[in-house]
Amino acid sequence: MSVSFVLAGVLGLLFALGTFLLLRRDVVRVVWGVTIIAQATNVYLVTMGGFAGSVPVLAGHGGHGGGHVAVQDPLVQALVLTAIVIGFGTTAFALVLTYRVYQEHGTIDLEGLAESSERPETGGER
Amino acid sequence: MTTDRQPTVIARTVTRVVVPFILLTALALLFQGHNLPGGGFIAGVLTCTAFALVYIIYGRESLRTLLGIAADGPGVLGGITGLYARLFAVGLLVAATGGVVSMALGYPFLTQAVLYLSDLPVVHALTAVPGVGTLELASAFVFDLGVYAVVVGGLLSVLSVVGRE
Amino acid sequence: MQPESALLLAALTLPFLGAALVPVVYRLLGERTAYYAAAVAGATLLLLAGEYGAAVAAEPATSGVTYQWIPALDISFTLYLDGLSLLLGFLASGVGVLVFVYSGGYMHGESGQAKYYATMLAFMGSMVGVALAADLVALFVFWELTSVTSFVLIGHYQRTDAGRYAARKSMLITVSGGLFMLVGFLVLAAASGQADGLSRTLTLVGTPNSLVANAEAVRAALKSSGLFVPAIVLVALGAVTKSAQVPFHIWLPNAMEAPTPVSAFLHSATMVKAGVYLVGRMRPLFLSETAVPAWMLVVATIGLVSMAITAILAIGATDIKELLAYSTASHLGLIIAGYGLANEYGVETGAFHVLNHAVFKAALFMVAGIIAHEAGTRYIPDLGGLRRDLPITAGITAVAALGMAGVPPFNGFYSKELLFEATYYVASHEGGLFWLYPAIAVFGSVFTFLYSIKFLSLFFGSKPDGLDAHRPPLAMLLPPLTLAGIASVIGLNGVLGTFDVQLPVIGEFLTAVIDASATEPLEHGFEYHVPTTLSPYFLMSLLTIALGVVSYPFYDRLHHTVRRLRALPPVSPNWYYDTAVSGVNGLSRSVARTVHDRRFRRYAFTVVTAVCLLTLGGYAAAGVTLPTFDGVAVTIPVALVLVTAVLGAIAVTRAPSHIAGVLTLSILGFMVAIFFVLSDAPDLALTQLVIETLLLVIFLLVLDKLPTWYGEVRRSRLVTDTLLSGVVGVTVFLTVLLTTAASPSESIAGRFVELAPVPADHGLWILEHGGGNNIVNVILVDFRAFDTLGEISVIAMAALSVLTLIGMRGHGRGDEGGESA
Numbered sequence A: 001m002s003v004s005f006v007l008a009g010v011l012g013l014l015f016a017l018g019t020f021l022l023l024r025r026d027v028v029r030v031v032w033g034v035t036i037i038a039q040a041t042n043v044y045l046v047t048m049g050g051f052a053g054s055v056p057v058l059a060g061h062g063g064h065g066g067g068h069v070a071v072q073d074p075l076v077q078a079l080v081l082t083a084i085v086i087g088f089g090t091t092a093f094a095l096v097l098t099y100r101v102y103q104e105h106g107t108i109d110l111e112g113l114a115e116s117s118e119r120p121e122t123g124g125e126r
Numbered sequence B: 001m002t003t004d005r006q007p008t009v010i011a012r013t014v015t016r017v018v019v020p021f022i023l024l025t026a027l028a029l030l031f032q033g034h035n036l037p038g039g040g041f042i043a044g045v046l047t048c049t050a051f052a053l054v055y056i057i058y059g060r061e062s063l064r065t066l067l068g069i070a071a072d073g074p075g076v077l078g079g080i081t082g083l084y085a086r087l088f089a090v091g092l093l094v095a096a097t098g099g100v101v102s103m104a105l106g107y108p109f110l111t112q113a114v115l116y117l118s119d120l121p122v123v124h125a126l127t128a129v130p131g132v133g134t135l136e137l138a139s140a141f142v143f144d145l146g147v148y149a150v151v152v153g154g155l156l157s158v159l160s161v162v163g164r165e
Numbered sequence C: 001m002q003p004e005s006a007l008l009l010a011a012l013t014l015p016f017l018g019a020a021l022v023p024v025v026y027r028l029l030g031e032r033t034a035y036y037a038a039a040v041a042g043a044t045l046l047l048l049a050g051e052y053g054a055a056v057a058a059e060p061a062t063s064g065v066t067y068q069w070i071p072a073l074d075i076s077f078t079l080y081l082d083g084l085s086l087l088l089g090f091l092a093s094g095v096g097v098l099v100f101v102y103s104g105g106y107m108h109g110e111s112g113q114a115k116y117y118a119t120m121l122a123f124m125g126s127m128v129g130v131a132l133a134a135d136l137v138a139l140f141v142f143w144e145l146t147s148v149t150s151f152v153l154i155g156h157y158q159r160t161d162a163g164r165y166a167a168r169k170s171m172l173i174t175v176s177g178g179l180f181m182l183v184g185f186l187v188l189a190a191a192s193g194q195a196d197g198l199s200r201t202l203t204l205v206g207t208p209n210s211l212v213a214n215a216e217a218v219r220a221a222l223k224s225s226g227l228f229v230p231a232i233v234l235v236a237l238g239a240v241t242k243s244a245q246v247p248f249h250i251w252l253p254n255a256m257e258a259p260t261p262v263s264a265f266l267h268s269a270t271m272v273k274a275g276v277y278l279v280g281r282m283r284p285l286f287l288s289e290t291a292v293p294a295w296m297l298v299v300a301t302i303g304l305v306s307m308a309i310t311a312i313l314a315i316g317a318t319d320i321k322e323l324l325a326y327s328t329a330s331h332l333g334l335i336i337a338g339y340g341l342a343n344e345y346g347v348e349t350g351a352f353h354v355l356n357h358a359v360f361k362a363a364l365f366m367v368a369g370i371i372a373h374e375a376g377t378r379y380i381p382d383l384g385g386l387r388r389d390l391p392i393t394a395g396i397t398a399v400a401a402l403g404m405a406g407v408p409p410f411n412g413f414y415s416k417e418l419l420f421e422a423t424y425y426v427a428s429h430e431g432g433l434f435w436l437y438p439a440i441a442v443f444g445s446v447f448t449f450l451y452s453i454k455f456l457s458l459f460f461g462s463k464p465d466g467l468d469a470h471r472p473p474l475a476m477l478l479p480p481l482t483l484a485g486i487a488s489v490i491g492l493n494g495v496l497g498t499f500d501v502q503l504p505v506i507g508e509f510l511t512a513v514i515d516a517s518a519t520e521p522l523e524h525g526f527e528y529h530v531p532t533t534l535s536p537y538f539l540m541s542l543l544t545i546a547l548g549v550v551s552y553p554f555y556d557r558l559h560h561t562v563r564r565l566r567a568l569p570p571v572s573p574n575w576y577y578d579t580a581v582s583g584v585n586g587l588s589r590s591v592a593r594t595v596h597d598r599r600f601r602r603y604a605f606t607v608v609t610a611v612c613l614l615t616l617g618g619y620a621a622a623g624v625t626l627p628t629f630d631g632v633a634v635t636i637p638v639a640l641v642l643v644t645a646v647l648g649a650i651a652v653t654r655a656p657s658h659i660a661g662v663l664t665l666s667i668l669g670f671m672v673a674i675f676f677v678l679s680d681a682p683d684l685a686l687t688q689l690v691i692e693t694l695l696l697v698i699f700l701l702v703l704d705k706l707p708t709w710y711g712e713v714r715r716s717r718l719v720t721d722t723l724l725s726g727v728v729g730v731t732v733f734l735t736v737l738l739t740t741a742a743s744p745s746e747s748i749a750g751r752f753v754e755l756a757p758v759p760a761d762h763g764l765w766i767l768e769h770g771g772g773n774n775i776v777n778v779i780l781v782d783f784r785a786f787d788t789l790g791e792i793s794v795i796a797m798a799a800l801s802v803l804t805l806i807g808m809r810g811h812g813r814g815d816e817g818g819e820s821a
Helices: A007-022 A027-050 A072-106 A110-118 B009-032 B040-058 B058-069 B079-104 B121-127 B138-165 C004-047 C052-056 C085-104 C113-132 C134-156 C161-194 C210-225 C226-243 C251-257 C262-270 C270-285 C294-315 C321-340 C344-375 C391-405 C411-431 C432-458 C476-500 C506-519 C536-564 C572-596 C602-622 C635-655 C658-678 C682-704 C715-741 C748-754 C775-783 C785-807 C813-820
Strands: B112-117 B137-139 C066-070 C075-078
Touching: A007 A027, A007 C321, A007 C715, A027 A072, A027 C004, A027 C262, A027 C635, A027 C658, A027 C785, A072 A110, A072 B040, A072 B138, A072 C682, A072 C785, A110 C602, B009 B040, B009 B138, B009 C506, B009 C813, B040 B058, B040 B079, B040 B138, B040 C775, B058 B138, B058 C602, B079 B138, B079 C785, B112 C785, B121 C775, B121 C813, B137 B138, B138 C066, B138 C682, C004 C085, C004 C113, C004 C411, C052 C506, C075 C134, C075 C602, C085 C113, C085 C262, C085 C270, C085 C344, C085 C506, C085 C813, C113 C134, C113 C262, C113 C270, C134 C210, C134 C226, C134 C270, C134 C344, C161 C210, C161 C226, C161 C251, C161 C476, C161 C572, C210 C226, C210 C270, C226 C270, C226 C294, C251 C262, C262 C270, C262 C321, C270 C294, C270 C506, C294 C321, C294 C391, C294 C411, C294 C432, C294 C506, C294 C536, C321 C344, C321 C432, C344 C391, C344 C411, C344 C432, C344 C476, C344 C506, C344 C813, C391 C411, C391 C432, C391 C476, C411 C432, C411 C536, C411 C715, C476 C536, C506 C536, C635 C658, C658 C682, C748 C775, C775 C785
Parallel strands: none
Antiparallel strands: B112 B137, C066 C075
16 A cells, blocks of 8 residues: 555644644634544545545445455445544534533633632532 | 524525425435445435524524424423434434344344345336336345434434524 | 252342342331341251252262353353352351341341341352352452442441441452452463363363362463462462451451441451352362472461461450451461361361351350440450359350360360361471471460450459440340350360260261362361370460460550550551552542643643653554655645645634634535545545534534634743644654555455445345445444444434533522522
8 A cells, every 4th residue: 555645744734733722722722623633533544445446336226246346445434424423413512512611601711711610619610 | 693684585595495405315315325325324414404504594483383393392302402302312212223123033233134125026027117226125224214313313403402592 | 969050049149139129128127127137048048058968979070060151251150069168158148147136136226227238138148159159250259249248338337437447448458359369360260271181261160171170280280381379379369368367457457347247247257258268269279299388388377477466466455346356367367277288187177167266256246246235335444244244145255265265175176276286297297497387376376365365354353333234135145145056066076076976967067178178088087076195286285275374464464565566657567558548549639630630721731642652652662664755645636635624724723713713624624525525435525515514503503602712822832732733743644654554455344345235146135245335334334333323322422412511501500509609
């Protein structure tokens, strides 16, 4: 299998940018970071399958399957397919969590949240 | 999204035309998923976009009347959200039940089988009709239906809960 | 001869069933649940007694009853009943009956009785399980069950600090010992795989392919791999912690926090006997034919040293239950020493003393409970002259305490005499340092004599002022009376033995118990009698008593010396235990404080840094080499799409507002979709496109409600964050390069591609094949449907969480308001 330095570089950059966002104070940016990392992971998994084959849908419509054809690795595609949908579910969950945090604490600044939760009388996460 | 501005007539007309097509496409993807690109996941998310479109252009109320649901109850599970929540619960049940059935028949959990109808003489005659092709019944399709229900129910409950806020 | 398997199973499950029913029964019967529990124990006792004939005739190679459990791992559920396991089963159920009756009086008016009886019954069941289980895994499970139930029982008074401390201490020590034992078991199982004429087995005894039935081959395999002594030490660690041997004896005195019936049951007759039982059970497996076997060096030494040290510590006790606790550890040492010694008198000591000790010590604990209950104190200096108020109890104590002291003709004398005989034989055969064995045995026994007489003296002498004892209820008097009766019968049999008369059953039963642990069955049945000639070991007995009588006047001085010595930190194992536990506690607290500082950034930073360092470290350690650069290897469209994606991501990080960020984030998403198109993944592309749209919708919906705060970036932070991001980037870059270069040429996907479509020749039903041409979908719904089920559960979970977050809002507000008010 040919090694793609370009893909490796792009994935490295995407992960680096995602990590950078993950470390921000703004919760929304953290969610973006997670999303970027998730997207990059999907790309990485598809990359693992290689680019040599064709679409993993066999010729013929429900008929007797043809011979052995070189197709893209269908396993990684199946993995990524569910990962995309789950990624959406978790992103939505993270956003709703952010929204609830804002409702409870009036801020989406993680630093501010940490400080307010150090004072027990203000409630904080329990 | 606050509805301080009404969407334009063009948007509303287009939505009215496009939504049935989206739903139809989604169903087609669901049914052909075993042999062509498609399947429960894709059909599910596509169905969600149709609903989301109606919701954005016409608002929440119209979607409710469209589906013929009573007004929102007091709890979070009242009204339309409850319907979605029940949908993904049922979907999970359908998918798991298929697995239990295979266990009851003595196969490992979630073993799927295909009933190849085309070989039956009656059906074989039918396949000669152009455009019909072969006929098979896959138990995996039941599972795929479960997946579809979970995806539609799950994503729509999220959207509708967030939208209600 | 095989026992009736159904009866064994019934004896094993009955206590657990009984425990499960306790809550219902307690509602109906209230405090009389004690007698229900006693009835359950009695039924178990009868079931076991019904197998007496089979147990006496048990054969290690054939008498096991095997059920399938996990055949793939060679784990079976084997039950085996011989003399030794029958004895332990009798102790668990028989003493159980007495203890439950006693509890009916003792626990009167106490709280938490339903919990108490349920746990006691569950404990009894676990103990019967330990006795019957002949498979190492099953044995381990029941073994740890006794630890867990004992934890609950010791911590019965869970509101007191002392109760919690004691429960935790016993749990930590016995369970960690049990883990060592488990490792020892695995070593044994591994060795059995290499032994001649034996396939890998975890069955200890009872089948032709069991460890004990092939002891010689297993020993040879262990020795050839150099694991013989480690295996002995590992298994012994389990026994030694359970049976409270030095230096792990420290949990037993604390365990006296438990209600007295628990002490009488767990800490004299049963749980601590589990360790002893294990030693007895393993003895034929580990004891080799050599002159000085490793088994003897390890086990007998531990036993004798523990026996002496804990006997001395008992002198330092001020509480009658504390005295009995140390004494228990000491007598367990005696039993273990007996099993450790490599001659037939050794086995006889161990087997006989298991019975004797259980009988007199359970009686003494019950006496201690009567004293505490009726006189209101357990403090030794405050007690004395109880004979007048508690005459029957005094009689019981006399029989039991003199048995404990080893005074002829009481029951403890015979087994102690056997120990002297066994040590004497070893010493006279091996000479040299082995003379220490009899010396230590006599030395420890002197202290045993001293504290036994001290306990007895509580009933004699003058009564301190203000001490007033009431008569105990019949329920508390009858059980110790029964035990004292049994002890007397054992003693009487010895006296009769002098005149060549033997009571029935006793000799036969003890022979069976002894044979279970002996390397060769006894030639003649086991008999015992009061010695009539002045043998060396009888002289040792007399010497012990004489020394005890001579030094008894100095008891108080000894008592204070022991207390002073044991308070010195370096010699007190308690000090090590407390220091270690508080040290570990402090360490975990400080780690938690540093790592969990409530700042998300810190969490992310720690996790990401650790992952990167581990990955990079792994690469460095493995000495990987990078593949050589051989061209761009991507087509121009792909390259364009990827570059656009990166530009989108950069724009996201620099976005001036939330809305701008979300919109640029979609650029990335759509570029990924196009990438999927270009890499021949139509399903992915479709899904990605639709999801990207939905994601945009939900982002906009939520952002509408959030403030437009986007925070300034501190310059110092910027440097560290950029640095970490760089490290992540490099790690990912290397990982992608290495993994894509190292992918196996034969991928598992090939099998899926073959199996997905309808095969060329097939019947009406197709099971093996997926019957679909879209391989991705077939994988999702057929081959890996279980995975997909998990994945849709995640989606359902996410939706449920969102529903809960929004829907349950307001719940719990009430007490939040109450807290701030």
